[in-house]
Amino acid sequence: MTAHEARLCGLLLREHFGEVVEKIGTHLLRSGAQNLRTIVNESGTPIDLVKKSLCVLMKHGACIFSVGRKGPGSPVEYQASCERILGILRYPRYIYTAKTLYNDTGELIVEELLQRGHMTMSSIVKMVADRLTHNMEEGRSIEYKEVVSTFSKLVETHFLQRCPPVSEAVPAVSTAPTIPGAAAAPASTAPPTAESFPDCYTVPDVSLVGRGKRRRSGEDAVMDQGTTKKAKMDGQTHGDEGIYWQVNFERFHLHFRDQTIISAVASKLDQTSSEIVRTMLRMSEVTTTPSASCTQALSANEIFRSLPANYSISRPILDQYLSLLVDDPMEFVGKTGDSGGGMYVVNLHRALTNLARATLESVVQERFGSRSARIFRLLLRKRHLEQKQVEDFAMIPAKEAKDMLYTLLSENLVLLQEIPKTPDHAPSRTFYLYTVNQLSTARMLLQHCYKTVANLIDRRLFQTKESKRLLEKSQRIEAIMASLQASGAEPEQLTEVEEMISAPEKQQLESLRHHINKLDSAENQVDETIFLLKSYVNSTAKTTR
Amino acid sequence: MADVKVKKECDPADAALIENRIKELCQQFPQGITDQVIQNDMPHLEATQRAMVINKLLSLGQLDLLRNSSGLLYRMKDAQAASKMKGSDNQEKLVYQIIEDAGNKGIWTRDMRFKSNLPLTEVNKILKNLESKKLIKAVKSVAASKKKVYMLYNVQPDRSVTGGAWYSDQDFESEFVEVLNQQCFKFLQSKAEVARDSKQSPMIQRNSSFATSHEVWKYISELGISKVDLSMEDIETILNTLIYDGKVEMTIIAAKEGTVGSVDGQMKLFRGVNPVIQPTGLVKTPCGLCPVFDECHEGGEISPSRCIYMTEWLNF
Numbered sequence A: 001m002t003a004h005e006a007r008l009c010g011l012l013l014r015e016h017f018g019e020v021v022e023k024i025g026t027h028l029l030r031s032g033a034q035n036l037r038t039i040v041n042e043s044g045t046p047i048d049l050v051k052k053s054l055c056v057l058m059k060h061g062a063c064i065f066s067v068g069r070k071g072p073g074s075p076v077e078y079q080a081s082c083e084r085i086l087g088i089l090r091y092p093r094y095i096y097t098a099k100t101l102y103n104d105t106g107e108l109i110v111e112e113l114l115q116r117g118h119m120t121m122s123s124i125v126k127m128v129a130d131r132l133t134h135n136m137e138e139g140r141s142i143e144y145k146e147v148v149s150t151f152s153k154l155v156e157t158h159f160l161q162r163c164p165p166v167s168e169a170v171p172a173v174s175t176a177p178t179i180p181g182a183a184a185a186p187a188s189t190a191p192p193t194a195e196s197f198p199d200c201y202t203v204p205d206v207s208l209v210g211r212g213k214r215r216r217s218g219e220d221a222v223m224d225q226g227t228t229k230k231a232k233m234d235g236q237t238h239g240d241e242g243i244y245w246q247v248n249f250e251r252f253h254l255h256f257r258d259q260t261i262i263s264a265v266a267s268k269l270d271q272t273s274s275e276i277v278r279t280m281l282r283m284s285e286v287t288t289t290p291s292a293s294c295t296q297a298l299s300a301n302e303i304f305r306s307l308p309a310n311y312s313i314s315r316p317i318l319d320q321y322l323s324l325l326v327d328d329p330m331e332f333v334g335k336t337g338d339s340g341g342g343m344y345v346v347n348l349h350r351a352l353t354n355l356a357r358a359t360l361e362s363v364v365q366e367r368f369g370s371r372s373a374r375i376f377r378l379l380l381r382k383r384h385l386e387q388k389q390v391e392d393f394a395m396i397p398a399k400e401a402k403d404m405l406y407t408l409l410s411e412n413l414v415l416l417q418e419i420p421k422t423p424d425h426a427p428s429r430t431f432y433l434y435t436v437n438q439l440s441t442a443r444m445l446l447q448h449c450y451k452t453v454a455n456l457i458d459r460r461l462f463q464t465k466e467s468k469r470l471l472e473k474s475q476r477i478e479a480i481m482a483s484l485q486a487s488g489a490e491p492e493q494l495t496e497v498e499e500m501i502s503a504p505e506k507q508q509l510e511s512l513r514h515h516i517n518k519l520d521s522a523e524n525q526v527d528e529t530i531f532l533l534k535s536y537v538n539s540t541a542k543t544t545r
Numbered sequence B: 001m002a003d004v005k006v007k008k009e010c011d012p013a014d015a016a017l018i019e020n021r022i023k024e025l026c027q028q029f030p031q032g033i034t035d036q037v038i039q040n041d042m043p044h045l046e047a048t049q050r051a052m053v054i055n056k057l058l059s060l061g062q063l064d065l066l067r068n069s070s071g072l073l074y075r076m077k078d079a080q081a082a083s084k085m086k087g088s089d090n091q092e093k094l095v096y097q098i099i100e101d102a103g104n105k106g107i108w109t110r111d112m113r114f115k116s117n118l119p120l121t122e123v124n125k126i127l128k129n130l131e132s133k134k135l136i137k138a139v140k141s142v143a144a145s146k147k148k149v150y151m152l153y154n155v156q157p158d159r160s161v162t163g164g165a166w167y168s169d170q171d172f173e174s175e176f177v178e179v180l181n182q183q184c185f186k187f188l189q190s191k192a193e194v195a196r197d198s199k200q201s202p203m204i205q206r207n208s209s210f211a212t213s214h215e216v217w218k219y220i221s222e223l224g225i226s227k228v229d230l231s232m233e234d235i236e237t238i239l240n241t242l243i244y245d246g247k248v249e250m251t252i253i254a255a256k257e258g259t260v261g262s263v264d265g266q267m268k269l270f271r272g273v274n275p276v277i278q279p280t281g282l283v284k285t286p287c288g289l290c291p292v293f294d295e296c297h298e299g300g301e302i303s304p305s306r307c308i309y310m311t312e313w314l315n316f
């Protein structure tokens, strides 16, 4: 884990869980696996706070525990997961995806789960039903049944899964300590995945009847804490106690990956081609393992049958589209055989590689101009070139080309390789070759992304802090207005209160809101870059292993 | 046969042929040839045409006109070189020889020195001398701006020395290149658009969006934006820059021998393509483009809180 990742993790933890959790979380990230006593000592935090922080982290999957490395009986050790913490950045995207796939209900289910880490099905259903009802018109409400059906769909499509039972998790790891030293470390970093349990995607029978209840406004604060809720629920059982659910991030990521590929096809080729690729990806969703470098082969016949009904293209046209896709240099789709009218796969790894390359190119293009980007692409394509060759191929005058190459070199976007003709490495008898290493460049830009997001968050916190007084004032006034309205005050009275915020102040609030929104959406956009680069790096690691 | 020749009278290539023949004859008879000799050699040649060619050679100073007992005599001015070289010593002749051998690539003073075994000052003196007699000339090479190469006065410098169509006075015409780059792309793009709008089957659409390098070359030549004549390879070089710009793709197909624009039975096809992705999220933020990215730390001299790039971007 790098310094940039650590800083970003810290900021994310502070934003979501407060400063104490931030302190413990970053401490754990920096130190690696540690037992409770060491954490308390080294972080200088009271033990009960440490315990609570660990509990919060664990609930969100940001921290795992395992039996100590020193053998059975040694104290349990805790380890924070950087990747999971960085995942917090992606919460808005998970929620938004759930909304596009499964409407408001899906959105709320995922949102609640993300906020709380894990919950039982019955409590989610109730909570979501209540919230939906609250947003409906007076006198209407939603049935639990409907929420249950959306929930089941989310589970069916593997977007939600059961948390792995804890009692089984420990023995699975405790086999490791017999191997001393290094060998034990990877064992303890790989906790049992949820997928390894057979019931992972089975929805339990729950007896849930009723409808969502409308909250009365007075109850708001308390209900949000969820404490009264629990107290109330304790009275009745639904038959799913002890079965907790969590968001299956992996599955969401596969979905994001597919969407990225589909939209790239749409922009490079056309809508119909992207629809064909979407169909292919959908068909192989179940049959292809998450780490596969390409999907299961599909015959043109099968694809034709599975195309959405409203896409009325004839069979020969489909064949043409497929062969165009195969011909395209982005290599989204490959042909593996001729049976069944031709067997086709989606080249997941290739597509990611090519998209990551396009991303790197776009960074160079935007940052250093299109002619530097020309040089960069040239090097990506031709691998190794001397300066003179770069000038000739790119048709850029020697002086400018040199300038651009040196700039790119100093930013580590291109590399310079020396190949001496004689063992003395004399410069006059040495070839100097420029080259680009796509993987390491992607890794570097990934770090840039982490730093950028951290900068954006920093700036956002700063902006809010600057206007803290103003924000508090406007909140106070809003509260007063609300209570006045509730008590049926005179309109003059209301305007009087409203005018307590002056026009310039209003303007300031307005621009603050604008700034915060802009920073927020920029964070999400950078996360898309992070996602693509990360997927590419991971996928490359998998295929070369 | 004869009237074919007559018809081709104004063909410059033909004139060159005659010119060469006359020169050969002169060489054969170093003491000189009469008009009659030429007439005998090329009986079908019309008097006017003969006169034209001879006049040209005379004005170029390649032939000498002499008068003797038997009338007018033409003689190759080859002796001319010798006559010009008259008064020059062996060293000068040696240097001249070396330069002649270098052909249209020219030769550098340094190399001349090694080959002639003369001291640099001597070589320079001789070069000045020869230059003033207009026997040789100095040409600046595009490969190295300070490097001068020498070649015979009437030799056309090689492409590697002048840099070809992209150089004027050994300056790379980068604006010219960019203009051509844009024009080629416009051509391919409009072609792709027409193909898209044709609503044909996808395969036909794609195929009709392709243009051969010959087509592009023709389009550019007809546009008349270039002062110099561009070859098809020149245009392909430009098209290649478009490939590196990520705007164009190329396919090579087999072509029937003799098809326009095919080289060695192959034809290069180009077409404009859409980008796969929009600018990525990172570069939509000020930090993605920031020149002081590495110096930026919270609490430092340059920090996100006080960053002016951020302020500008937020207020945009």
Ligand code: SF4
Pocket (backbone or CB within 6 Å): A455, B286, B287, B288, B290, B291, B292, B293, B296, B297, B302, B303, B304, B305, B307, B308, B309, B310
């Ligand atoms: S915050 Fe400002 S100074 Fe820092 S990296 Fe971003 S743009 Fe550059």
